[in-house]
Amino acid sequence: LTSRLLDKLPREVRDMIYQHLSTRSNELIEREHFRTTLDPVTKLYSYDYNRWKSQHFPAHYWSTHYTPPQFHQELVENYYRTSTFVFGDEPGVLKRFLTTDEMRIGMLPAVLVRRVEIGFGAVSYHRGSFGAYMFGVPRSGERVRGVLDGLEELGSGARVVIRVGTQGRDGEARDDVSGLLEGMGGVLGRLEVRVLVDEGGEGKGKGMGEDWRAMHG
Numbered sequence: 594l595t596s597r598l599l600d601k602l603p604r605e606v607r608d609m610i611y612q613h614l615s616t617r618s619n620e621l622i623e624r625e626h627f628r629t630t631l632d633p634v635t636k637l638y639s640y641d642y643n644r645w646k647s648q649h650f651p652a653h654y655w656s657t658h659y660t661p662p663q664f665h666q667e668l669v670e671n672y673y674r675t676s677t678f679v680f681g682d683e684p685g686v687l688k689r690f691l692t693t694d695e696m697r698i699g700m701l702p703a704v705l706v707r708r709v710e711i712g713f714g715a716v717s718y719h720r721g722s723f724g725a726y727m728f729g730v731p732r733s734g735e736r737v738r739g740v741l742d743g744l745e746e747l748g749s750g751a752r753v754v755i756r757v758g759t760q761g762r763d764g765e766a767r768d769d770v771s772g773l774l775e776g777m778g779g780v781l782g783r784l785e786v787r788v789l790v791d792e793g794g795e796g797k798g799k800g801m802g803e804d805w806r807a808m809h810g
Contacts, residue, residue, distance in 0.1 A: 595654070595664045604667070611671035614654060619710075621679045622690050642697070669696045673705035682713035684739025691746040703746035712756040713740050741777065749783040757790050 598607060629638040630645055646655065653659045654668065680687050691703035744753060755774075774781060774788065 595660045599661060599663055607667060608671060611668050612675055615668050615672040617676040619679050620676045622686060623681060624683050624686055627689065666698050669698050670705055673702050674707055677708040677710060678706060679710045682740050684736060685742065688743030688746065691743050706747060706751065708752050710754045711740060714758045745780045747784060750785060752785045755788045759791055
């Protein structure tokens with residue numbers, strides 16, 4: 594069936610089929626995404642490409658055992674190009690995802706990905722001090738940069754939404770985040786970036802919900 598699809602239908606029609614099969618509106622990528630899987634024989638955790646893929650993409654049409662190489666290539670390209678990939682506050686995950694050809698198509702995801710969402714809290718809690726444990730402290734710029742590391746890998750015009758939760762400390766957190774993003778102006782200037790502070794709360798992204806290029810030229 595897939596061979597006939599490749600022979601009979603033009604690419605634009607095939608893309609419509611691929612969108613139905615592989616486009617994901619909120620594809621959450623966490624550190625867990627890269628971890629080893631359990632070998633059913635040895636009962637040990639190790640990395641195995643086929644086992645990893647069957648866990649994350651179980652439908653048979655993702656497997657090259659069932660579909661021609663061209664179908665698999667086009668399906669995966671569509672997955673990266675049309676899905677929205679969502680990341681949390683784990684440093685290094687975004688960059689690793691964009692710069693790893695985990696689907697083995699001879700092309701990095703960074704070349705294809707067009708939609709990214711990143712969410713993190715501007716306040717962190719830890720046991721370093723009583724105040725930090727009870728009330729939280731502003732998240733360090735180094736950690737936030739680690740979360741955003743990888744945006745420079747995206748192609749020009751890619752759409753990026755950065756959601757920042759401040760737990761009511763809107764003014765202080767906004768200044769911290771704005772200062773950090775100012776330092777990334779060269780990267781953000783070629784992307785379509787929206788920064789939303791406390792989206793869904795009382796402010797609903799007030800003040801930083803503008804297009805980055807409109808704000809900074």
